[in-house]
Amino acid sequence: MAKQQIDAPGEGQRLLRRSAQRVRRRIERRPRLLIYLAIFGPGVITASAGNDAGGIATFASVGADHGYQLLWVLIPLTFSLGIVQEMCARMGAVTGKGLADLIRERFGVRWTALVMLALLVANGGVTVSEFVGIAAAMELFGIARYISVPIAAIAIWWLIVKGSYQRVERVFLAMSLVFLGYVVAAFLAHPAWTTVARELVHPHFELAPAYLFTFVAVIGTTISPYMQVFIQSSVVEKGVRPEIYRLTRIDVWVGTIFAILIVFFIVISTAATLHVRGEHVDSA
Known part of the structure; x- marks a missing residue:
């Protein structure tokens, strides 16, 4: 079990490289415009x-x-x-x-964690501002923010998770x-x-x-x-x-x-x- 856990990251990298190689081969076979x-x-x-x-x-x-x-x-x-x-x-x-x-x-990991935490906080603020913008835009058409914001949130969630x-x-x-x-x-x-x-x-x-x-x-x-x-x-x-x-x-x-x-x-x-x-x- 321990050996499998150690090999898991390396296996993941190999799978990622294989996937990228398949994409590259498909791209190479296409005309320049399609590339x-x-x-x-x-x-x-x-x-x-x-x-x-x-x-x-x-x-x-x-x-x-x-x-x-x-x-x-x-x-x-x-x-x-x-x-x-x-x-x-x-x-x-x-x-x-x-x-x-x-x-x-x-x-190293510590600096990466700090950067990712700062990015998470910044993205949270950006996300809030986006929903504020959605609410303001929909109110121009007479749609209450209590309706537009939940609908937009569900649509975005579906697109990201299911798409x-x-x-x-x-x-x-x-x-x-x-x-x-x-x-x-x-x-x-x-x-x-x-x-x-x-x-x-x-x-x-x-x-x-x-x-x-x-x-x-x-x-x-x-x-x-x-x-x-x-x-x-x-x-x-x-x-x-x-x-x-x-x-x-x-x-x-x-x-x-x-x-x-x-x-x-x-x-x-x-x-x-x-x-x-x-x-x-x-x-x-």
Whole structure:
């Protein structure tokens, strides 16, 4: 019995490697376009995760409170997000291990437990904010939060517990298309595009506490720890290896640019409508 317990972790690793090898063989037999479609998803999903209820509220308040003044932040933020995402995706492709596994191997179990505990607490806060966003959104349609939140919780539980990884990924990708509504809203708001272009390339920085708080909030809600854990695990799950990693890099940067463009249009939408009227954003 003791020997079986000792061999169990090694057997699990062997089964994981065999599963990844089968995925790789299936991918290699496909045309290049199908190969990209097979590994497409983690980059777009992970980058779009920053545009959740809390993120939308943050970006909307940026436009409502500061107008177009913080648009310039999106340019360096694009490179920062893309580089961080690609680093994690690259580690997953090269090592075949998730971020938590690499932390454990490099720093030990105690530091890994501390990191995972911090991640659990942060994810708990994010989960609460998501349900707050669901409640606020459904109340716009006259649906009470006491009805919408339990239904949403059950639907999410069913999707995660009963659904496969591929199904969850497809649902997340489909939900990412909802963000295109902000693109339409931005054009319907008829912003001053010359001002938008000027503020986008002309950095404007202040030392006022409100400005600094918003500046940090934009960075924090765009680059979150759980996003890095997810993208590296997804790359490992798909069996991506270094030989085809360039396609994953494309996925990462496509997702990054898509997510930042959505942030761009959210800020424009609220700047052109709420900021000019002196109104503020209290929720997503």
